[in-house]
Amino acid sequence: MFHNFYRSFLFSVLVLGFTACDQSSHSVEESKRYQFEKLFDIAYTPDTETGANGWFTDAGSWMGFTIPEKKEWVNGFCGPFSLDMNRRQWLAKSAVTVGFAGFGNDLFISDSTNYYPGEIYLSAHSANGRISQTLHFIDASNALLTIGTDENKALMFTGDQWCDEMEIKTNRNFVTARHPSGEIVLLTFGPDILVQESGNNYKAVGNGSNKETQVVISFFTSDKELAAGLQKSMNILNDQHICLLENEKRWNGYLTKVLRADMDPEYDRIAVKSVVTLISNWRTHRGGLLHEGVVPSHAVGYFVGFWAWDSWRFSAALAKFNPELAKNNIRAMFDYQLPDGMIVDCIYTDPSENNGRDSKPPLVCWAVDEIFTNTNDTAFVREMFPQLMAYYNWWYLKRDHNRNGKCEYGSTDGTLEAAAWESGMDNAIRFDDARMLKNNPFEDAWSMDQESIDLNAFLALESRLLKKFANMLDIPFEGADYSDKVADYFFDKNNRFFFDRRLADGKFIKEYGCEAYAPLWTKVATPDQVAQMLPLLEDTTKFSTYIPFPTVAADNPKYNPKGYWRGPIWLDQTYFAIRGLRNYGYSKKADEYTLQVFDRLQGLKDDAPIHENYDTHSGERLKAPHFSWSAAHLLMLYDDYGKVFNE
Structure with a gap:
């Protein structure tokens, strides 16, 4: 009262x-x-x-x-x-x-x-x-x-x-x-x-x-x-x-720009919690962080810095309700772009702590495009274009071991640890047998001995968007473009799934994992390939689990429901799969999977924080609380719900 x-x-x-x-x-x-x-x-x-x-x-x-x-x-x-x-x-x-x-x-x-x-x-x-x-x-x-x-x-x-x-x-x-x-x-x-x-x-x-x-x-x-x-x-x-x-x-x-008039209040609450999570992880410039940005989680000390692919995700979500923060979040990472175009993995208030051993998956043009879509700010696109182009070209310069137009994750120091970090999927099963190769003539360029489907799907999307920006700005696109080669190269027709491929012999690395969601999200896959994948994606023993779309198929002998990237739900990957289905006309299925996420993640509708990842079979909260990229992708799922997209 x-x-x-x-x-x-x-x-x-x-x-x-x-x-x-x-x-x-x-x-x-x-x-x-x-x-x-x-x-x-x-x-x-x-x-x-x-x-x-x-x-x-x-x-x-x-x-x-x-x-x-x-x-x-x-x-x-x-x-x-x-x-x-x-x-x-x-x-x-x-x-x-x-x-x-x-x-x-x-x-x-x-x-x-x-x-x-x-x-x-x-x-x-x-x-x-x-x-x-x-x-x-x-x-x-x-x-x-x-x-x-x-x-x-x-x-x-x-x-x-x-x-x-x-x-x-x-x-x-x-x-x-x-x-x-x-x-x-x-x-x-x-x-x-x-x-x-x-x-x-x-x-x-x-x-x-x-x-x-x-x-x-x-x-x-x-x-x-x-x-x-x-x-x-x-x-x-x-x-x-x-x-x-x-x-x-x-x-x-913030709330007016995000909330929809046609959603149930319980799902509005999820959207609001996501907004609050992102804003509570906002940090102004300090020390070596030269622009404001968003940290992965203020609640966990080791996550108080800016990471590259995290920042791209945050900016894509922020574009709708706080575009200036979204822009600065991107600028903060590019403050440390290296002369060869590389964007380092993460940066901190103390620059001596920055990690330049690896980069992170290239999703930044997606974030810039989301900002442009919500603001029509061509000046920002023009500002970023040279740096975006340099980063895109860096992948083909220093992460394409055999110069065939298909890139690999790698590192600057030759370690497999840093190369796995570069993928963002630190302990993924698909990297268990990977080895490192020196990319001559560079002293700071090493690749895993496998080409990754997700990396090349992301690069195909970056290429498409860079061409869009170049046309908008009347600037030439001066980069390689292998986007039309990705789908057929990485699709295993016998097993009806996308896999990484080994460099030595071109053989598929047949681990059924979340990396295969990327070609659906980026619209690289053909409609026929998606139709062939669908029975596997809908299989309740593999990917259509209690919380849908885990990081590896749930029937994999190495699957671990609490194994970081070896089983749990990461909401960015679940989003890629659901939006991927929506991209190819499976909107009803996408809506059903979205509601499974909203209704089954523990504490999501109550007062629990949004977590880094979740147990596939129970929705139990795992790892870091108040996690920004989970919040970012929950917002995207909320915004997409009920919508129909054509390829």
Whole structure:
């Protein structure tokens, strides 16, 4: 009840504030975020037995927060937490806790908590009254905490358990908490709040005249950033209603662009969770990351960087609702393009950690084309075209061992490990017997001794799109084109399936796997080949499993339902198969398989995070939570559902 009242009150204030400051504005669109509640369970109080399973973060910020656990209640959002791969640490148990002034250790009991798109909420009560709190990110550096109460009592604020290395200082209405790493938390209070140091902490007390109070929580990585950000935090307090309205408009924009009027609400929820997952993994430029982009998962430290084929997928999904982020996500990877055209595997805030031993499958022209389709931005296509062309040509220069126009996955250091990474399918069964070959005369070019169907199908799509871009820009296409040779070369007529081929003798590597979905998705396969494959794809012992289209056929003796790329469901591959069927006129089947995914993945309709991969036979969540590429492909499945495509 209190939450509904407070929510309505806050939105009314936003509308009034906006109207007062901009009389020329059009009507304010009704908020969509409150149609989607309890999206994710991120309850975690630092220092308890269970580990955090994700953070609330937004707008590219490198700080995150959790909602306190009821059994270990703190009357404030927990954090901030530093989200960098090299600096994953709680900077405070709670930088801002709230109580009533003059009542000592007032015991608060949780009433309700919630996670909406772009907002977290909590409400708690003590013997002295009820307090509610909401948190919204205004930009990458600043989050606005709004506190409301139904009592005419002064509020008191203090930090709870700053990490040991933090040094806390106050100056007027600012609290500065410094870490030796250079990271700084700044708290900005309004002029009606009295702020004082209290040991290595602070205490701030209001005058009791306001039922609503705001605090800006800011996060910086240097004194230079702090100096530039001080004025911004004060401006946010002064223009709090406008800032909150902009947050509301931003999230309404995301949801309006993504949601369909003809879908069931339970599937709308999946789409919204996917959007929130992608946005929560958004990071602004920092250190060696020269442009903003999206990390695979903020919840897992080793995934806090930008990967090449991950980025292409994220940008393809973001193109519809945040195209500027999609563009910068691509630019970030091309910031490190090598002189020969290679795009390295992954990049980090610390460039010494970048992995240049391998690249990743070429899907970037697809992402650029999705951006163009949604924006008509020919300037971006023109900007990227020379770099896209150089990357495309690099594959034929340094990954075509026998110069027959069919490329192989490989590495710069000659290791099979890095070559498997280049495929993106690290431990795939099809690579079990692979060997490495030197691609003379280059010192940094090695190939596996097998040509891969998925790689060459992707290159065929890249070629088709590069020709489209060249024609659009009136620029010549100066590259090899073997796209018309891929389908027949890799299709085994006897076994009615696409396989990799061994370089030495041209024999098919007869492992039935997800790489065969790529020629359907890229429209490289002929209709007759797809028709021949269909009985295998529909076989419930192979590919038409409980969750459809695993990474290898489920009857393979080496199949392992928890074996990373040796059995589990990866939603990008499931998407390639389903969209591939749709491409060839099998729309009804594609819809049926889409609903199997939506209805059977554990926790997808509830408050569980979207995971890296899933068990084929149960839908059990596996590996990393809050996983961006799973979210990206769920959005694509949602957008495709019910549509009919012709080849």
